[in-house]
Amino acid sequence: MPEKDLAEVQRQAHSRMAQMGFTFSRDNRGFIIAAQIYLMFAGIGLLINGSFLADGVSRPAFLHLLTLGFMLFMIYGLGSHMLPRFTGNPIREGPWPWLQMGLAHAGVAGYVAGYLAGWHGLTIVGAVLAWLSLAVFTFRVWPVLWPRG
Amino acid sequence: MHKRNRLFVSIALVYGLLGGLIAIVRLLDPSLIPGNVPRAHGHIMLLGFILMMIYGIALHVLPRFGGFPLYSERMADWQLYLANTGLPLMIAGWLGWRDMLVMTGGLFTYGAIVLFGLNMILTVRGKTGA
Numbered sequence: 114m115p116e117k118d119l120a121e122v123q124r125q126a127h128s129r130m131a132q133m134g135f136t137f138s139r140d141n142r143g144f145i146i147a148a149q150i151y152l153m154f155a156g157i158g159l160l161i162n163g164s165f166l167a168d169g170v171s172r173p174a175f176l177h178l179l180t181l182g183f184m185l186f187m188i189y190g191l192g193s194h195m196l197p198r199f200t201g202n203p204i205r206e207g208p209w210p211w212l213q214m215g216l217a218h219a220g221v222a223g224y225v226a227g228y229l230a231g232w233h234g235l236t237i238v239g240a241v242l243a244w245l246s247l248a249v250f251t252f253r254v255w256p257v258l259w260p261r262g
Numbered sequence: 263m264h265k266r267n268r269l270f271v272s273i274a275l276v277y278g279l280l281g282g283l284i285a286i287v288r289l290l291d292p293s294l295i296p297g298n299v300p301r302a303h304g305h306i307m308l309l310g311f312i313l314m315m316i317y318g319i320a321l322h323v324l325p326r327f328g329g330f331p332l333y334s335e336r337m338a339d340w341q342l343y344l345a346n347t348g349l350p351l352m353i354a355g356w357l358g359w360r361d362m363l364v365m366t367g368g369l370f371t372y373g374a375i376v377l378f379g380l381n382m383i384l385t386v387r388g389k390t391g392a
């Protein structure tokens with residue numbers, strides 16, 4: 114098949130899968146992409162400290178680029194994609210995923226920058242924002258797991 | 263999705279919120295919560311949030327991806343009980359500086375890990391059990 118036709122077939126297949134709900138929605142795609150970027154930033158900690166658990170002021174920063182930036186974002190993206198499909202119950206959409214994402218980004222950034230710069234107040238603000246993103250995620254996922262009625 | 267697996271995911275979320283909260287309190291004032299708070303937080307997050315989330319999702323998808331039913335529902339139920347007995351004991355041990363409690367809780371936690379591992383291996387290899 115000529116290359117141009119192949120590209121067209123692939124585009125149609127992708128569109129069909131998107132309509133069937135196989136593929137990521139825009140918000141979940143965003144979570145997954147961000148997770149990979151945070152993972153690459155976290156890896157810098159390995160180059161600098163030789164370990165995620167090395168002693169030193171930057172330990173919590175790089176450790177949480179891995180745990181909050183990579184792990185938490187992966188759970189956000191995969192969880193909100195899979196759980197509604199596993200249960201057949203809808204997840205809260207609209208502004209909620211974007212609020213969750215904004216809080217999570219601001220949270221990781223604030224937490225990490227706070228430790229690296231030695232600004233304790235910024236660390237706390239980041240910590241609270243990251244926690245709020247988890248609260249929003251819980252609020253979105255709870256009715257997926259335990260629908261009323 | 264099996265109720266037990268939904269429980270795993272729900273409990274994971276509760277641990278995540280709890281673990282985040284004690285870390286925030288510690289940042290605000292390290293003297294408010296006694297004990298080894300960073301260690302407790304780290305394990306609430308890794309064993310409570312991440313691992314329980316993985317338990318719930320994996321118990322659902324691995325049988326489906328593997329093409330065989332779950333080897334043992336009973337083992338998975340006991341995995342839920344053991345994991346949620348062990349972690350609270352470990353947390354209490356770290357916050358109360360009681361190494362014996364951490365060790366006892368650790369044995370329960372490890373029991374859950376072994377049950378899960380065996381159950382998954384037997385599932386994807388297509389064995390039938392109870």
Ligand code: HEM
Pocket residue numbers: 173176177180181184185240241243244247281282283285286288289300301303304305307308311312
């Ligand atoms: C709400 C989000 C979170 C906040 C506010 C937070 C905050 C903290 C703080 C303040 C510490 C102690 C740092 C120090 O003084 O050395 C810490 C340590 C740690 N955190 Fe988090 N964290 C969060 C999420 C997570 C997550 C999601 C994970 C894992 C998946 C995680 C894993 C750890 C680990 C492993 C440690 C090191 C514990 C140790 O030193 O033994 N954290 N975190």
Ligand code: HEM
Pocket residue numbers: 166304305308309364365367368369371372
């Ligand atoms: C049966 C389960 C577990 C038990 C009983 C346990 C017990 C412990 C103990 C006693 C320590 C303190 C070590 C020390 O004082 O040097 C520790 C540290 C730690 N554990 Fe666990 N743990 C378990 C599972 C896990 C898992 C599954 C993870 C990660 C996914 C993890 C991550 C860590 C980390 C990051 C530290 C800090 C290491 C450091 O500060 O250098 N643990 N654990």
